[in-house]
Amino acid sequence: MKKMNKNNDLDSIINIIENNDRFLVTSHVNPDGDNIGSILALKIFLEQLGKKVEVVLDDEVPDCFSFLSYSQDIKEYNPELEIDFDVLFTLDSGDWERISDVADLVDKQVIVNIDHHADNTLYGDYNLVTDAAATAELIYQLIIELDKSKLNQDLATAIATALITDTGSFRYSNTRPETHQIMADLLDFDVDVNYITRQIFENNTYQSLMLKAKVLETLEVDETAKIAWVKIPEHFLEEVGATWEDAEGIVGYPRSLQGVEVAVLFKEYRPQEIKVSLRSNEYFAVDKVAHQFDGGGHAKAAGCLLECGLEEAEEKVIEAVKEEIRKY
Amino acid sequence: MKKMNKNNDLDSIINIIENNDRFLVTSHVNPDGDNIGSILALKIFLEQLGKKVEVVLDDEVPDCFSFLSYSQDIKEYNPELEIDFDVLFTLDSGDWERISDVADLVDKQVIVNIDHHADNTLYGDYNLVTDAAATAELIYQLIIELDKSKLNQDLATAIATALITDTGSFRYSNTRPETHQIMADLLDFDVDVNYITRQIFENNTYQSLMLKAKVLETLEVDETAKIAWVKIPEHFLEEVGATWEDAEGIVGYPRSLQGVEVAVLFKEYRPQEIKVSLRSNEYFAVDKVAHQFDGGGHAKAAGCLLECGLEEAEEKVIEAVKEEIRKY
Known part of the structure; x- marks a missing residue:
C-alpha cells in the first residue's frame, strides 16, 4: 500500500x-x-x-x-x-x-x-x-x-x-x-x-487517586536532587483495585518536583518484567539511557523493559541515569 | 481615596x-x-x-x-x-x-x-x-x-x-x-x-507531594458519588514537614473524581479552627452552603471557617451539602 x-x-x-x-x-x-x-x-x-x-x-x-x-x-x-x-x-x-x-x-x-x-x-x-x-x-x-x-x-x-x-x-x-x-x-x-x-x-477514578497516593509514598530523590523516581509494585494495583490504566500520568509527579531534571517510573507488570518510563524537563536526553536497555523514545520521553526484579531494575536504571547526568 | x-x-x-x-x-x-x-x-x-x-x-x-x-x-x-x-x-x-x-x-x-x-x-x-x-x-x-x-x-x-x-x-x-x-x-x-x-x-516541593499522598488517603465519597472530600489534620503537616502553602490546589483532587459535582477540603488550622474550601463542577452553588456557616465566595468556589473539631466540621458541612444537593 x-x-x-x-x-x-x-x-x-x-x-x-x-x-x-x-x-x-x-x-x-x-x-x-x-x-x-x-x-x-x-x-x-x-x-x-x-x-x-x-x-x-x-x-x-x-x-x-x-x-x-x-x-x-x-x-x-x-x-x-x-x-x-x-x-x-x-x-x-x-x-x-x-x-x-x-x-x-x-x-x-x-x-x-x-x-x-x-x-x-x-x-x-x-x-x-x-x-x-x-x-x-x-x-x-x-x-x-x-x-x-x-x-x-x-x-x-x-x-x-x-x-x-x-x-x-x-x-x-x-x-x-x-x-x-x-x-x-x-x-x-x-x-x-x-x-x-x-x-x-480531571476525570479520575477513585482507584486511580488511591493508587497515586500509594505511588507518591515511594518517591525517591538522588543526592543531587536532579533525579526523582517512583515505583508501582504489582500488589499496589490489587490493594486498591486499580488497573494499569489508572497509572496513566503518574510519571508527571516525580517530574514536577522542584529542580528535578529526570523522572523515572518503574512499573512491575509481572514479577520479572519491569516497564520503565523516563522523562526529562530540559536538557537531559533520556533516550540515551533507554537505549542502554534496548528501549527507545526521544530526548524528553523514553522507555524500556527490564527482565528482572523491581529492586534490580531500579538500581540499574538509576545508576545509568546518574552516570549519564554527570556528563552534562 | x-x-x-x-x-x-x-x-x-x-x-x-x-x-x-x-x-x-x-x-x-x-x-x-x-x-x-x-x-x-x-x-x-x-x-x-x-x-x-x-x-x-x-x-x-x-x-x-x-x-x-x-x-x-x-x-x-x-x-x-x-x-x-x-x-x-x-x-x-x-x-x-x-x-x-x-x-x-x-x-x-x-x-x-x-x-x-x-x-x-x-x-x-x-x-x-x-x-x-x-x-x-x-x-x-x-x-x-x-x-x-x-x-x-x-x-x-x-x-x-x-x-x-x-x-x-x-x-x-x-x-x-x-x-x-x-x-x-x-x-x-x-x-x-x-x-x-x-x-x-508543576513546581512541587517534596513535602507537598508527601502531603498530597497522605491527604488522598483520606478521600471519602458520599453514597450518591456526587460529593467527595478530603481533610488535612494539623499533624499531617508536622509529619511530612510541610506548610499550608504545600496544600495549595489539593481540593482539585476530590473535584477531579469522575461524576463528582461538589468537592470539599477541610484544613485543621488549629485544633478548634477548621477552614473549609468548597468547589463545584457544574450546577451546584457552593456559596449557599458557605453562607450557612458565615462564609462567602461564589457559585463554584466558596469557603468558611468553623470553630469546632475536625470531625464535627466534616459532619456539619457534608450534611449541609447533602441537604442542598437534594434540591437540584
Whole structure:
C-alpha cells in the first residue's frame, strides 16, 4: 500500500469532497482526543454539506469522549460490517497499518490521508500532511477553505477537544500561533472549554487517586536532587483495585518536583518484567539511557523493559541515569 | 481615596505616558502570575520608551516567578524607601487598599489604575478597567496602541505568564477569544510556554507531594458519588514537614473524581479552627452552603471557617451539602 504520492493536495481534496457523495472516515487504533475530535468534526461537516458519512474505528471510543455529539455514531469495526462509500478519509494515521482492520473495508475507493505526523508515509491517493499541533488543525483549515458557514457548536467542540488534548491544554511546545488563532475562532461558538478540560484531564477514578497516593509514598530523590523516581509494585494495583490504566500520568509527579531534571517510573507488570518510563524537563536526553536497555523514545520521553526484579531494575536504571547526568 | 472617576481612559493614559518621565509601578499583596507578569511587562515597555521606572510591592515575589527577567528589580516596600516619580500605575488591584503600604509612597502624583476586576472601585485619576481574562491583556492592549515595535521576548514572556496563570492555562471560563489571539501574537517572540507552565503548575516541593499522598488517603465519597472530600489534620503537616502553602490546589483532587459535582477540603488550622474550601463542577452553588456557616465566595468556589473539631466540621458541612444537593 505504500506509495510515494505528492503532498498538500488541499485543492484536490476539496474537489473530491465536492464531487462525491458517500464517505467513510476512519483513524488509528488506541483513539485519543485528536483523532476522535477530528473524525467527528469531519463527519459533522460533510453531513452538513449533504453527504452520506460513516465513521468506523477498529477500537472502542474511550468513555471520556462520549460527551462529544455524534460520538455514539462511531461504529466499531467487525467483519460483518458492509459500507458503501466512494472515498475513504484516514485521519491522524501516520501509516496505513494504523487503521488496522478497517483496511478490510477498502477496495478500490479513493484514499485521502490527512495527518500532522512528520513521518507520515503519504500512503493516500491524496495527502494533506503538514506540521501542526493536531490533525484537527488541518480539518479546520479544510472547513475554512470549503465553507466556513458550516461551523457550529458541535463542530467547534470536536475540534477544540482535539487541540486541547494534543497540546496538553496549550502547554506543549507543539502549540503554534495558529493553534491559538483557531481556538480564538472556535470560542465564538460557545465551546465549553472548562467542561472539555475536566473530561480529558480531571476525570479520575477513585482507584486511580488511591493508587497515586500509594505511588507518591515511594518517591525517591538522588543526592543531587536532579533525579526523582517512583515505583508501582504489582500488589499496589490489587490493594486498591486499580488497573494499569489508572497509572496513566503518574510519571508527571516525580517530574514536577522542584529542580528535578529526570523522572523515572518503574512499573512491575509481572514479577520479572519491569516497564520503565523516563522523562526529562530540559536538557537531559533520556533516550540515551533507554537505549542502554534496548528501549527507545526521544530526548524528553523514553522507555524500556527490564527482565528482572523491581529492586534490580531500579538500581540499574538509576545508576545509568546518574552516570549519564554527570556528563552534562 | 475612593472617587467615582470615569473609566476606559486609554487615550488619556497614553498621553500621560508620553508626557511624563518618572513612573512607579505597583500591584496587590499576595502576588500572583498576573500581577507580577503585568508589572514586569509595563516596566520593560516603559523603559524601552526611555522612561525611568521603579517597581515596588508590599510583598515578596514568589520564587516560582524568579525566572522572569527583571523580577529581581522588584523592590519590597519598606518605610525608608524614597522614590521620585510623577505617575503611579496600580495594576490588577481592585481597590486602593490592595496595594497596602505602597500607598505611603504616594503624595500628589497622578494615579493610573489598570485592572480587570469587575468590582474595581475606579480609584485612579485615570482608569482602564475592563472585562478581561487578566490585567496583562490590558497592558498588552496599551503596548499595541502605543508602540508595538517594543514587544520582545522578555515582554512577551511576562505577559504570557500572566495569561497562563489567570486562565489556568486557558482552561478557565474567563478565557476569551482575545486571550488566545494575544497568545498567538506572543508566540512569535520565542516564548517558552512549556518552561513557564512547569514553573507555575508543576513546581512541587517534596513535602507537598508527601502531603498530597497522605491527604488522598483520606478521600471519602458520599453514597450518591456526587460529593467527595478530603481533610488535612494539623499533624499531617508536622509529619511530612510541610506548610499550608504545600496544600495549595489539593481540593482539585476530590473535584477531579469522575461524576463528582461538589468537592470539599477541610484544613485543621488549629485544633478548634477548621477552614473549609468548597468547589463545584457544574450546577451546584457552593456559596449557599458557605453562607450557612458565615462564609462567602461564589457559585463554584466558596469557603468558611468553623470553630469546632475536625470531625464535627466534616459532619456539619457534608450534611449541609447533602441537604442542598437534594434540591437540584
